[in-house]
Amino acid sequence: MESEHQTMEQFLRWAAELGVSDSIDPSRSHDSCLGYSLSVADFPLAGGRGLGAVRELRKGELVLKVPRSALLTTESMVAKDDNLRDSINLHRSLSSTQILSVCLLYEMSKWKSSFWYPYLVHLPRDYDLLATFGEFEKQALQVEDAVWAAEKAIAKSKSEWKEAVTLMKELDLKPKFQSLHAWNWASSTISSRTLHIPWDSAGCLCPVGDLFNYDAPGDDLNTSEGPETAPQAFSTTNQECWNSAEEAEHVAEAQSERLTDGGFDGDANAYCLYARRNYQLGEQVLLCYGTYTNLELLEYYGFILEENSNDKVFISLETSLYALASSWPKDSLYIHQDGKPSFALVSTLRLWLIPQSQRDKSVMRLVYAGSQISVKNEILVMKWVSEKCRSVLRDLPTSLLEDTVILQDIDKLQDPELRLGQKGVEAFSSEVRAFVDENHLIDGGFSGKINRRMSKWRLSVQWRLRYKRTLADCISYCNEKINHLSGT
C-alpha cells in the first residue's frame, strides 16, 4: 500500500502537470507544484495539515496559482462525463450546492478511474461540522441557540439529501454513495473546502489551494497593501446572519476591503492566492475564509478558535428591549468574546433603563452618540448586564469549572496509553459516564466511530466553555466598571 507521503508527492506532481504553482517562474520543476514558496506540513495546534512558508514571504505576494482547468466544479466534472451532464440536466431544480455534492460523490464512486483521483485520495474521511453531530454531541452544546443551530443544520442536510436521492439513483451510484452518511461527507467537504467563484454559487474545490488553514481577520488587514481586487476566498458566507440588506451590504463592503487573500482572477484564468501578511520561513501560511463567530465556524468548518475577535455571545433580552432597539439590528446586541458588551447593547440598555418620561431630546442625543447618560444610569446598565450573565450561567447544566474537568476527562478517555480501568471511570462526571455507558466503552474497544463521536463531543464542550468564559469575563468587566463609576 502506498504511504500518505507517496500519494502526497504524486498529488503535488499531478497538480504541477495541471499548471498549479507556488512560483511565478514558469520554468520551475514539474516534479511538484510546491517548494518555491510553500510546502505541506502538519500544524497540530492550528488546523493539522496545512501549508508552511519555505522562504520569507512578503504581504501581498502571490503564493499559489491554480488554473481554472484544475478546479473541481460542476462545470469541469460534467465536461468530462456525458452521463453525468445528461442526468444533471434533468434535475436543474436542485440547488447548485446539491448538484456539486452529487458530482463529488459520483467522482468518489469512480475512485481510481476518476480524473481527480490524486486529489480525492487526500480529502478528509470525516468531518466535525454541526450537521454531522449526533444527539449526544448536539445536547452537549447546552446553549439553546447552539442546539437549535445544530438541529437546523442536521435537518437541512437530511432534506437536501432526500431531494437529491432520485438523481443519485439515476446515476446508479452504489448504495454507500447514496447514503445520508455519504451525503453529509460530501456537503461537509463542500462547506469547509470550496472557494468562491463568480460563475457558480456552490464554489469550487481547489486542489492544493484548499490546504490553507484559517486565520480570523485581524486589525492588520485594515491597512492591507495586498492586491486591490482580490475578494474573500472561501465561499461559505455568513451573510444570512445579517438581517437587513443594508447591513449585509455594509459588512460585504468592509470584508472586501479587509480580506485580501485571494480570488479567481479572470485575466489569469486562475485562482490566485496571496500572502495576507509577512511570513517567516517555517511559519504556517493562513487564509481568511471570512468573519465567523465560533458557532458559525463549527457549523461551516467543524472547528472553533479559542481566540476569535469575531466571536459573539448572544443573550436573550426582553421583548420591550428589542422593540426599543429598532435603531440597532437585533444581532448587534451581543457580548464580544473578551467580555465587553457591544456598543449597540450598551446604548439600548442605557435608553431602556431610563424612565420613559426622561427620554427627552438631550438624552436621545447622548444615547445615539454612544455616551453615558449619567453615572446612575451607567451603573444600572452594568448591573443589569452582569446579573443577566450570572443568570444565564446559573441556568446552564454545568459550570465553567465542571466543563474544564470534563475536557480533561475526555483527554483521558482519548489517551491511547491509558486503559479504561485506569482512567477512573467512577470518578468521572455524570456527562462523561453517560458517554461511556451510551457507547459501551467499558466492554468494548474504541472504534474509529467512537473516536469521531468523542472529537465532536469535545468540540461541543470546548464551544460551551468558551461561551461561559465570555459571560464570566463580562461579569468581571461590568464589576470593574461599577467599581470605577462608584468611585467617581
Ligand SMILES: C[S@@+](CC[C@H](N)C(=O)[O-])C[C@H]1O[C@@H](n2cnc3c(N)ncnc32)[C@H](O)[C@@H]1O
Ligand atoms: C480548507 S481546509 C484546510 C486544510 C485541512 N487542514 C486539511 O487537512 O485538508 C479547512 C479545514 O481545516 C481545518 N482548519 C482550518 N483552520 C483551522 C484552525 N485554525 N484551527 C483548527 N482547524 C482548522 C478545519 O477542519 C477546516 O474545516
